Amino acid sequence: MPQEDTSVSEKLRSSFSNVKNDIHNLTNELSNINLLINSQEKDISTLKSNILSISKDITEIKVFLQNFNKVPLEMKGSVNNLQQSSTINNEQQSSTMIPKTAQNTSQNTISGIREDIQKQFSTLTDREFSAFIAIIELEKQFGEVNYSQLANHLNLTEGTVRGAINRIISKGLPVTKERVFNGKTSLFINKAFHDVGLLNKLIQLRQNPTDQTTFSANF
Numbered sequence: 296m297p298q299e300d301t302s303v304s305e306k307l308r309s310s311f312s313n314v315k316n317d318i319h320n321l322t323n324e325l326s327n328i329n330l331l332i333n334s335q336e337k338d339i340s341t342l343k344s345n346i347l348s349i350s351k352d353i354t355e356i357k358v359f360l361q362n363f364n365k366v367p368l369e370m371k372g373s374v375n376n377l378q379q380s381s382t383i384n385n386e387q388q389s390s391t392m393i394p395k396t397a398q399n400t401s402q403n404t405i406s407g408i409r410e411d412i413q414k415q416f417s418t419l420t421d422r423e424f425s426a427f428i429a430i431i432e433l434e435k436q437f438g439e440v441n442y443s444q445l446a447n448h449l450n451l452t453e454g455t456v457r458g459a460i461n462r463i464i465s466k467g468l469p470v471t472k473e474r475v476f477n478g479k480t481s482l483f484i485n486k487a488f489h490d491v492g493l494l495n496k497l498i499q500l501r502q503n504p505t506d507q508t509t510f511s512a513n514f
Contacts, residue, residue: 415468416468416497416501418466420459422449422451422455423459423463423466426445426449426456426459426460427468427484429448430445430470430483430484431488432448434484439482439483440483441479441480441481441482442456442460442479442480442482445482460482469484469485470482470484471483
């Protein structure tokens with residue numbers, strides 16, 4: 296009998312040990328599954344953020360293109376006045392003239408908007424223009440720009456940079472300020488101005504004294 300008891304006891308110990316090992320293995324597997332789920336949730340969250348960011352960029356570009364191509368109200372009024380003052384009574388002649396007028400209006404509109412953009416940039420001082428270009432460069436490098444980064448990049452004080460940015464915004468340039476979670480203010484420029492071709496044209500315009508007003512680097 297003692298031998299049988301010993302044998303049963305050993306079997307029980309072995310069974311409990313196996314169960315304990317199984318529980319330990321299951322716990323490890325559950326832990327790994329939880330880690331995998333958390334990782335996938337982070338990936339999904341990052342993907343959603345990227346989609347929202349891309350959607351925001353697309354919206355900004357659409358708005359910019361709409362503003363670039365729309366006909367100003369003043370120009371529409373001028374066209375209406377021109378049509379009202381016309382002495383042409385022949386309907387066939389009128390129907391022939393309207394498409395030509397519309398075509399000329401569209402061309403004049405684009406030309407007018409380009410002139411408006413040139414005028415806006417021509418009002419910037421050298422320091423303000425440098426700050427505008429620096430924001431674009433730092434955005435491409437870091438994704439977002441704050442006053443401290445911009446001040447270090449331009450070797451200026453943050454106070455001077457803040458003043459320059461406020462003046463740039465007051466002159467109608469597409470600089471946006473956004474307070475982020477850490478309390479700092481990030482600076483953004485409309486993505487349409489990140490186009491290398493457009494940026495080069497603005498720099499060429501800046502360097503050509505025949506296409507700009509007199510600039511001052513002082514405030």
